[in-house]
Amino acid sequence: MKIESRLRVAGLTFERGERRILDAVGVELISGNVTAVLGPNGAGKSTLLGCMAGLLRPSHGTVELDGAQVTAIAADERARRIAFLPQIPEISWPVDVATLVALGRIPYRHRTSHAENEAAVRRAMHATRTTQWSQRTVTTLSGGERARVLLARVLAGESDWILADEPFAGLDPAHQFEAADLLRSLAAQGRGVVLTIHDLALAARIADRVIVLHRGKVVADDTPEAALSPPTLREVYGIDAQWFSVRERGAPLIAIHGRHVG
Amino acid sequence: MTTRRWIMPSLLIVVVLLAVASIAVGRIVLDWNAWLSQDAIGRTILLELRLPRALLGVAIGAALGLTGAALQGYLRNPLADPGTLGISSLAAFGAVLSIFFGAADLHPWVLPSSGVAGAILGMAALFLLAGMTASPLTLILAGVILSSLGAAGIALVLSLSPSPWAAGEIVRWLLGALADRSLDDLFISVPLIVVGALLILTSRRALDALTLGEVGARSLGIDLGRAQRQLAGGIGLVVGASVAVSGIIGFVGLVVPHLLRPLVGSKPSALLVPSAVGGAALVLAGDVIVRLLPGGSEVQLGVVMSLIGAPFFFALLYSIRRQVT
Numbered sequence: 001m002k003i004e005s006r007l008r009v010a011g012l013t014f015e016r017g018e019r020r021i022l023d024a025v026g027v028e029l030i031s032g033n034v035t036a037v038l039g040p041n042g043a044g045k046s047t048l049l050g051c052m053a054g055l056l057r058p059s060h061g062t063v064e065l066d067g068a069q070v071t072a073i074a075a076d077e078r079a080r081r082i083a084f085l086p087q088i089p090e091i092s093w094p095v096d097v098a099t100l101v102a103l104g105r106i107p108y109r110h111r112t113s114h115a116e117n118e119a120a121v122r123r124a125m126h127a128t129r130t131t132q133w134s135q136r137t138v139t140t141l142s143g144g145e146r147a148r149v150l151l152a153r154v155l156a157g158e159s160d161w162i163l164a165d166e167p168f169a170g171l172d173p174a175h176q177f178e179a180a181d182l183l184r185s186l187a188a189q190g191r192g193v194v195l196t197i198h199d200l201a202l203a204a205r206i207a208d209r210v211i212v213l214h215r216g217k218v219v220a221d222d223t224p225e226a227a228l229s230p231p232t233l234r235e236v237y238g239i240d241a242q243w244f245s246v247r248e249r250g251a252p253l254i255a256i257h258g259r260h261v262g
Numbered sequence: 263m264t265t266r267r268w269i270m271p272s273l274l275i276v277v278v279l280l281a282v283a284s285i286a287v288g289r290i291v292l293d294w295n296a297w298l299s300q301d302a303i304g305r306t307i308l309l310e311l312r313l314p315r316a317l318l319g320v321a322i323g324a325a326l327g328l329t330g331a332a333l334q335g336y337l338r339n340p341l342a343d344p345g346t347l348g349i350s351s352l353a354a355f356g357a358v359l360s361i362f363f364g365a366a367d368l369h370p371w372v373l374p375s376s377g378v379a380g381a382i383l384g385m386a387a388l389f390l391l392a393g394m395t396a397s398p399l400t401l402i403l404a405g406v407i408l409s410s411l412g413a414a415g416i417a418l419v420l421s422l423s424p425s426p427w428a429a430g431e432i433v434r435w436l437l438g439a440l441a442d443r444s445l446d447d448l449f450i451s452v453p454l455i456v457v458g459a460l461l462i463l464t465s466r467r468a469l470d471a472l473t474l475g476e477v478g479a480r481s482l483g484i485d486l487g488r489a490q491r492q493l494a495g496g497i498g499l500v501v502g503a504s505v506a507v508s509g510i511i512g513f514v515g516l517v518v519p520h521l522l523r524p525l526v527g528s529k530p531s532a533l534l535v536p537s538a539v540g541g542a543a544l545v546l547a548g549d550v551i552v553r554l555l556p557g558g559s560e561v562q563l564g565v566v567m568s569l570i571g572a573p574f575f576f577a578l579l580y581s582i583r584r585q586v587t
Contacts, residue, residue, distance in 0.1 A: 075484070089478065099529050
C-alpha cells in the first residue's frame with residue numbers, strides 16, 4: 001500500500017478572543033514522512049494540529065487535504081482519512097482494552113464488515129504489542145500501557161494521516177523509542193505522521209522534518225538539524241544547545257547546555 | 263465474556279415471569295382458570311386492569327432504564343438519570359399545566375404532548391447548564407435547579423387550583439403509580455416511547471465515541487450537535503410520555519445501568535437495551551411488591567422506588583467522592 005497524500009496549510013490564522021494563537025501559518029506536508037511540530041508551551045502546536053484534523057475552524061486561511069478543504073469533507077470520511085490523538089486523552093468508562101481500540105473503527109460504521117473491523121483492531125493491537133491486555137479494563141493499566149492502548153485505538157482506523165498531540169508524554173525512554181519506531185514504520189508504509197513533541201533529541205531521531213512554532217508563527221521548517229539550529233533554539237526557548245557531527249544510529253546528537261545567559 | 267451472553271435471555275425471562283406475577287397479583291389473586299373462564303368479573307379485572315398495568319410496567323420501566331443509560335453515556339457520568347436531573351419533574355410540570363388550563367380534556371394526546379414538551383425543554387436547559395463536559399458537581403447542581411423549578415411550578419399550579427379534589431388527584435398522580443391505568447393510556451404512551459427509544463438508539467455510536475471525550479468523539483467523525491438534538495428529542499419523548507401516564511417514578515434509570523455495568527460491560531451502546539429490559543424488570547417487581555404490602559390502601563410505586571433509590575444514590579455518590587479524593 002502506497003499512499004500519496006498532501007496536507008496543505010495556507011495563511012492559517014486562529015484567533016480566540018483578542019489572542020492570536022496562529023498567525024498566517026503555511027506548510028505543506030506529504031505522506032510518507034514524520035513531521036514533528038516543536039515550540040514552547042503556548043506556541044500554537046495543539047491548535048495547528050486541531051486545525052489540520054478539521055476539529056478547529058480557523059479564523060482565516062485554509063487546510064486542504066488533497067485539494068479539498070478539510071472542514072468541508074464529510075465528518076466520517078475525514079475521520080477515516082485523518083486520525084487524531086488528543087494531548088490529554090479521556091477515557092470516560094472502564095471498558096476493556098479491545099473495546100477501546102475498536103472505537104477507532106467508528107468512522108467505518110457500516111462500510112466494512114465486522115470481520116474486517118476485527119482484523120484491523122487485531123493488527124493495531126499487534127503493532128502496539130497490546131494484544132495481551134485485550135480483556136483487561138483500561139483503568140487497571142499504567143500510564144505508559146494506557147498510552148500504547150490509545151495509540152492502538154488511533155492505528156485501528158488505518159487512516160492515511162495520523163496526527164498525534166504529544167504521543168510520548170508520560171512514556172519511559174524505552175517505550176518512547178518503541179512508540180517512535182512504530183510511528184516511523186507507519187510513515188515507511190506511506191502514511192503521513194504529524195506529531196507535537198518537546199524532546200529535542202527524540203524529535204531529531206524520529207522526524208524527517210521539523211516545524212518550529214513561536215508565538216503562532218513558523219520560525220523554522222527544515223530537517224531536524226537545520227530547523228533546531230542553536231540560534232533558533234536560543235530565540236525560541238532561550239536555551240544554549242549544540243549539535244554533534246557524530247551520528248547515533250543515523251540520528252544527529254544534540255546536547256543542551258542550559259538556559260541562555262546574556 | 264461468557265457472562266454477557268446469558269445476561270439478556272435471563273433478563274427477558276425475569277421480565278416475563280414478573281409480568282405474569284403482575285397480572286396474577288392483587289386484591290383478587292387470579293389463577294389460570296381466569297384466562298379460560300367466561301367469568302365476567304375475572305375477565306374485566308384481567309383485561310381492563312391487570313393486563314394494561316403489567317404492559318405499562320414493561321413500557322415505563324424500559325423507558326426509564328433506557329433513558330438513564332443514555333443520559334449516563336452522553337454525560338459520561340454514572341449519576342445521570344431523568345429523575346435526579348429534573349427532567350421528569352419538568353415533564354410533570356408540563357403535564358400539570360395542561361391539566362390546569364383544561365387543555366388536557368380537549369384531546370387525549372394533549373397531556374402526554376405537554377409532558378414531552380416539558381421534558382424536551384428540560385433537556386435543552388440541562389445541556390445549556392451542564393454542557394458536555396460537566397463535572398459531577400455541575401451536573402447535580404443543574405439537576406437541583408431543574409428539579410426545584412419543576413417542583414415550584416407544580417406547587418404554584420396546585421395552590422392556584424380552584425378545586426381541592428382536582429389538586430388531590432394531581433398529587434396522587436405525581437407520586438407515581440401504575441394502578442388504575444387503562445389500555446388507552448398504553449396506546450397513547452407506547453408509540454411516543456418507541457419513537458423516542460429509536461431516536462436514542464440511533465445515537466448509540468455517538469455515545470460509544472464519547473468514551474474518548476468530546477474531542478475524541480469529534481475526531482472519530484461524530485456530529486455532536488446532531489447527537490445532542492437526537493438525545494434531547496428522544497429522551498424528551500420517552501420521559502414525557504412515561505411521566506404523563508405514570509407520574510414520577512424516580513431512580514430506575516440511575517440504579518439499573520449501575521447494576522448491569524459489571525455484567526454487560528461499560529460500553530455505553532451495549533448498556534442501552536439491557537438497561538431497558540432491566541428497567542422493565544425493576545418496575546414490574548416494584549409494582550408487584552406494592553400490591554403485596556399489607557395495609558388498607560396501596561403504597562404508591564414512585565414512593566417505594568424513591569425509598570430504594572435514594573439510599574442507592576447516596577451510596578453511589580459516596581463511592582464516587584471517595585474515588586476522587
